[in-house]
Every structure is written in structure tokens, then in C-alpha cells.
Amino acid sequence: MNRVARPLPECILLYCRGGFEKECAAEILDRARDLGAAGYVKAKPDSGFVVFIPHEAQAMAALRRELRFDDLIFARQLVFALGPVSGLPVENRIAPLLDQATALSDRFSACFLETADTNEAKELSVFVRKFAPPFQRTMEALGLFGDPEAPRLHVFFLSSTAAYLGISSAGNASPWPMGIPRLKFPKAAPSRSTLKLEEAFLVFLSDPEHELRPGMTAVDLGAAPGGWTWQLVRRHVRTTAVDNGPLDPALLESGLVEHLRMDGFRYRPPRPVDWLVCDMVEQPIRITALMADWFAAGLARSAIFNLKLPMKKRYEEVERCRALIRERGAAFGFPYRLVFRQLYHDRAEVTGYLARLTRQAIAPVSRS
């Protein structure tokens, strides 16, 4: 029997932090253009999402194949979607949604029912929480689940009667509903900043337990009061915490922390360390240059660094930092991976991850 051709996804749906739609829009236009796909965006200020529509429908196939989530800074999630469905009948929303879903794929590995992460969408999320169980049960009854290789279905509600339906692939998207890792603040941590580093480990590392293990060494630049150092100590990583400010005394009692009251730009370790982390409040380009200096001198294997973006041209500023690493990286003498991402716990900031690649890990090098 001839299969009916499926409609290609028509657009790319990106979730982002409210207020960063302009940045998210500018980068998807650039990344799509890099892949030869011109198009336009819909990006309403403070809506928490952006939609990219290619001029040529056929360009979606290449975008699905080649657009990498890792290459996006401001997107929390990457979904290939159909045009929005609206006017869902309140007495039976499930049937028309399933019609669209099955137009995208026969099977799904999971289903996320979502909204934008904005105050306005909070009320809508109450409806979505109620709607999710019967919808999921119907999908299960129809045998639409069960294939772990299949794409995930996203139903992104705009209102209780309108939604985008789309798919994402496990290896090229955020693993969390709404692209948000729900982390609990650990009471013993000295600052809320601790959640930024915890999220960074989850987002950037493929094997956190192996990549952060007892006996490793780290330097934390701009460490006080110690939320980031706390994450390292928790994993028994011996840490030099550099900051003129005071550190939580409990960290010093762990026996794993040395506190140095000095300028983080001047400090260099006597021996190379496994990890360099940096949360100093400084110009992004200065922080990035410092990371490049450490790598060029072979002083760290991996780095996580926060870039504060109080300026207007935030996307351009991060791209300037990427260009600087690219320029300096040519002289590192080893392959590396560089990713920038605005994490859920980042405000007007992004977090960078720079890591020396071992031979075995060379395969998925992102745009660096």
C-alpha cells in the first residue's frame, strides 16, 4: 500500500526566556541562513517563544537534518512544528490534536504538553495540567507510545483552544518539558547561584559523574559566597576559591577548599586543573579572553563561565566572545567544544562551556 506523504513540519518553534525573543529570533535567522534556508520570524516581545518560517517549505528537511540545538544560545527548546491549530472545540480538543500529531509521526517516545514560561501563561498552565492526563491516556490507548527511538510530541498551548504541535529529537533538544530543569535549591548551599552551575553540569556534560569525580581539582574565580564552590565540593572536587569577599565557613571546614583573597584575573594555578569555573561580574569579552588564556597555557581541561549581558546588543556580544575563542583556539593545539546557552537559571546572562576534547570525544564538535 502506498503511504500518504506526511506534511513536513512547517516552522521551527523555539522557547526562550521572556524578554529575549529578539536575540532568539536573530540567531535562528543566522543559523538557518548558514544552512542555506532563508526565512522570517514571528517574535512577539515578552511572549517567551519565537517561530521561524522558511520561505521555501522544502528547506525544512535540511533544517531538521542539520540545525543543531547546541548551536543555539537563547533557545530553551527546539521543536519542528506544524502551523498553529486554533478553534479547538472545548467539548473535544483531543481528536483534532491527535489528527495533527499523527500527521507528524506514527509513534512517539514521549509527549510534552506545554506553555510559554511567562506570567501570562501561568493561568493557562493550570488548564494544561488538567488536560494532560486524559490526552496522554488516549495516546497510550491508541498505541502511539512505546518506541524510544521515535520523536517526542510537543503540544505548545497558546490558549485553551489554540496550540502548536511539533516534534523534537532526544539528541537535538532539551530533555525537559518547556526546556526547564526543575532543580530544588539545596538548603546547605551558600547562594542561589549554585543552581546555575548545577544546571550547567546537567546541560553541558554527557556524563557528569565521570566528568566531576572525587580527586579532581578546580579553580572557582569570583567564588564568594560559595554557591559554585559548594557544587564542586559536593562532588569531592578539591577547589581553590578565588575572591576578595568572604566564603561560607562550612566550605572551608570541608577540608577541600583553599580560599585565596586575590584578583581572579591575575591568579594562575601552580599545576593544571581539571576544572575552571568563573562567575565574576565583568565584561563578557574580558572573561572570555581569560578563559582563552588559561586554555592556551594548558591550565584547565574544562571551563564553565557566566557572561553578564547588561548591554543592548546581547546576541552580538556573545557572538563576539565566540569569535574570540575561535581566533585564539586555532593556537590551542587541541580540538575543543564550545557551547553558549542561556540557562533557565540565567537572567540577563548566558553560560559558556569550553572543553578540551579527548580523542574519543571528538565526534560531535559544535559550531565553535
Ligand SMILES: C[S@@+](CC[C@H](N)C(=O)[O-])C[C@H]1O[C@@H](n2cnc3c(N)ncnc32)[C@H](O)[C@@H]1O
Ligand atoms: C555573582 S558573585 C559570585 C557568586 C558565586 N558564584 C556563588 O555561587 O556564590 C560575583 C563574585 O565575583 C567577585 N569578583 C568580581 N571581580 C573579581 C575579581 N577581579 N577577582 C576576584 N573576584 C571577583 C565578587 O567579589 C563576587 O563575590
